[in-house]
Amino acid sequence: MDELDRHLINRLQHGLPLVPRPWEALAEELDSQPELLRQRLQALLDDGSLTRFGPMFDIERLDGAFTLAALSVPEPRFEQVAAQLQALTEVAHNYRREHAWNMWFVLACETPGGIASTIRHIESMTGLPVLNLPKEETYHVGLHLPV
Amino acid sequence: MNQLDNSQQIELRRLLERGLPLTPRPYQHLAEQIGASEQAVLEQVRHWGEDGLFRRVGLVLHHRALGFRANAMLVMDIADERVDRIGEQLSRAPGINLCYQRPRRLPYWPFNLFCMVHGRERAAVQAHIAELLAQHDLSEVPHRLLFSTRAFKQRGGRFTATTEVAHG
Numbered sequence: 283m284d285e286l287d288r289h290l291i292n293r294l295q296h297g298l299p300l301v302p303r304p305w306e307a308l309a310e311e312l313d314s315q316p317e318l319l320r321q322r323l324q325a326l327l328d329d330g331s332l333t334r335f336g337p338m339f340d341i342e343r344l345d346g347a348f349t350l351a352a353l354s355v356p357e358p359r360f361e362q363v364a365a366q367l368q369a370l371t372e373v374a375h376n377y378r379r380e381h382a383w384n385m386w387f388v389l390a391c392e393t394p395g396g397i398a399s400t401i402r403h404i405e406s407m408t409g410l411p412v413l414n415l416p417k418e419e420t421y422h423v424g425l426h427l428p429v
Numbered sequence: 430m431n432q433l434d435n436s437q438q439i440e441l442r443r444l445l446e447r448g449l450p451l452t453p454r455p456y457q458h459l460a461e462q463i464g465a466s467e468q469a470v471l472e473q474v475r476h477w478g479e480d481g482l483f484r485r486v487g488l489v490l491h492h493r494a495l496g497f498r499a500n501a502m503l504v505m506d507i508a509d510e511r512v513d514r515i516g517e518q519l520s521r522a523p524g525i526n527l528c529y530q531r532p533r534r535l536p537y538w539p540f541n542l543f544c545m546v547h548g549r550e551r552a553a554v555q556a557h558i559a560e561l562l563a564q565h566d567l568s569e570v571p572h573r574l575l576f577s578t579r580a581f582k583q584r585g586g587r588f589t590a591t592t593e594v595a596h597g
Contacts (some may be wrong), residue, residue: 291495297485300475302454302467304486314565320451333491336448337474337483350531350543364581372586374483379502380580383538384503386575397430413538419530427547429493 283332286314288429294335295426328387347394348374351401352383352413363408370402383413398412433473437463440471492547493580499551502539503558505523505572506533510543515565519544522561523557539571 289312298304305316312319326332355363360378367373367387376387391397401412433441436466441462452458456474457467477483492500507515512530519542520528527545548554555574 291488291490294488295490296489298449300478300486302456302471304455305453306452310586313564316453320453324451330457330491331494334489335451335487337445337478337486338484338489339442339446341475341481352480352538368581376581377577378581379575379577381573381575386577413534415531415534415538416545417529419516421513421516421528422525423527426526426597427490427492427495427497429490 283326283340283429286312286318287322287326290319291326291332291429292426294323329363330428332399341400344390344392346390347397347416348391349389349397349401349416350413351389351404353387353404353410354383354413355385355408355410363410366407367404369405372396431466431469431472433463433465433469437465438473441465441470442477445474447461447528477537496549499548499549499554500577501546501554501558502546502575502577503544503546503572504575505544505570507540507567507570509541515567516566519561522565523589524548524557524561540573 299307299309305319367376369383371393372389374388379386387415389400397408404414444459449455450458456470460467460470516528519525524546527543529543529544533539533541546554
């Protein structure tokens with residue numbers, strides 16, 4: 283990753299302009315070439331530095347629902363339970379964290395009812411109680427990570 | 430008539446959920462696939478953006494691959510009458526990427542304010558958070574720092590869930 287890749291990533295975290303030829307606009311800003319920027323972006327997607335490029339629709343505005351949830355998984359069962367969650371399409375991502383509640387995951391469902399039924403499913407599948415922590419208030423969303 | 434009909438809108442959204450095509454004129458490219466004009470597609474996308482259906486045509490970083498390996502979820506137990514004020518203050522603080530109020534689940538879970546802080550070095554993240562807490566007079570508030578030690582593979586990420594709930 284070189285200087286241009288870094289500029290491109292940092293710039294795109296603020297969004298691509300909504301114009302017919304956005305890469306021309308961006309190339310002008312970054313003093314580069316549209317074709318080169320697209321190639322760089324494709325390479326960053328291909329090598330896994332970026333996982334997606336495009337508009338991210340807000341699932342809640344589309345009548346879907348999210349929640350953050352956690353499990354306290356006994357150590358010998360950790361891998362097995364992680365694999366069980368992995369198999370569920372509703373589990374958007376899953377992190378191990380340093381706490382007695384050691385498995386933290388996000389559920390994204392197409393309907394609010396989907397959250398409740400997915401939680402019941404996880405509880406019966408694992409035999410463990412799920413800590414369900416839906417957001418009550420959003421103070422800030424802005425994941426900008428300068429690279 | 431230069432507006433998309435309902436089925437074109439649905440089709441456009443489905444295409445966009447897979448990502449924006451990396452072509453010189455991405456909206457023209459999409460327009461050809463749904464039998465519409467470039468202008469109608471662009472208008473629709475702008476409209477969805479203004480309407481808050483998405484925030485930006487942006488990126489999802491694989492932040493661990495990019496070196497952000499010290500990612501902490503800071504959780505605090507803040508008195509209900511103060512939580513909005515503290516949440517808003519912390520939101521403006523440098524390095525706080527996400528900040529949400531969530532319910533306590535007593536006796537299992539006593540914390541109601543959640544912030545995500547991403548960094549490259551654990552010690553630096555710990556120091557930054559200690560400084561933030563001191564600045565906001567929160568050092569005495571019950572809190573925990575839950576570093577992520579492993580990320581399991583993410584699903585495709587059609588929705589904002591992948592960036593905007595609790596990345597870490």
